């Protein structure tokens with residue numbers, strides 16, 4: 001059972017899926033919109049034993065799925081694909097029908113960000129994809145890997161040597177993909193933070209002390225750490241939901 005605790009609802013009680021969709025998708029502006037969804041432990045770990053799975057539970061998975069509903073494209077960093085898989089359909093039958101009823105494509109494509117193009121064309125993320133994935137890279141990517149992946153995905157350049165987030169967003173928008181929903185991972189969020197292009201962050205706080213040296217939810221590419229660290233980006237709290245001891249926070253870029 002999920003309930004909203006901030007803003008306090010007029011009538012407290014369990015939230016329906018319609019409530020959740022209304023709360024998560026309000027306050028958006030027209031044009032491009034970039035949302036990120038993460039789960040972290042109470043002490044800020046983005047992974048346990050190298051993956052995010054054990055931070056979540058069935059309620060978190062339900063919210064994770066609902067957040068895909070309005071997406072024109074699901075954006076993910078290559079290491080998340082390598083760690084988590086992402087093969088097959090991203091949405092179940094009910095969600096696909098929900099999208100069709102609203103004039104959206106049943107399947108939002110997956111867009112994978114990779115500088116190295118170190119991705120196997122035989123990976124299930126390509127072989128089981130219901131729609132052709134996109135791969136977003138730079139002009140400096142190895143030509144042989146680009147050629148190999150071009151058979152299974154549309155390979156798009158966003159930048160010459162380094163990834164240019166504005167070009168990435170523009171390239172997606174040019175294809176009609178303006179509602180960009182990212183599921184991470186940390187390097188990708190840090191890249192968007194650096195470019196100040198994070199409009200929304202949905203964060204599940206998992207009731208768990210993880211400890212150790214796991215990444216936080218925003219990080220940078222190895223060797224690309226800016227002097228003084230990533231520029232902090234203020235955000236405004238939009239809502240807090242609660243399910244037992246798990247919290248679901250929604251933050252929007254401070255205006």
Ligand SMILES: NC(=O)c1ccc[n+]([C@@H]2O[C@H](COP(=O)([O-])OP(=O)(O)OC[C@H]3O[C@@H](n4cnc5c(N)ncnc54)[C@H](OP(=O)(O)O)[C@@H]3O)[C@@H](O)[C@H]2O)c1
Nearest residue numbers: 038039050051077078079080114115116184185186187188
């Ligand atoms: N807690 C959560 O909600 C959550 C969510 C997602 C993932 N994760 C976890 O996070 C871990 C992966 O972390 P990560 O930070 O390595 O993941 P990531 O951001 O998904 O992937 C990093 C990779 O994406 C590409 N990339 C990202 N930003 C780039 C940039 N600015 N320029 C060029 N390439 C860029 C690079 O791919 P190439 O190496 O191919 O060049 C880079 O190595 C996994 O263990 C995963 O399970 C947790």
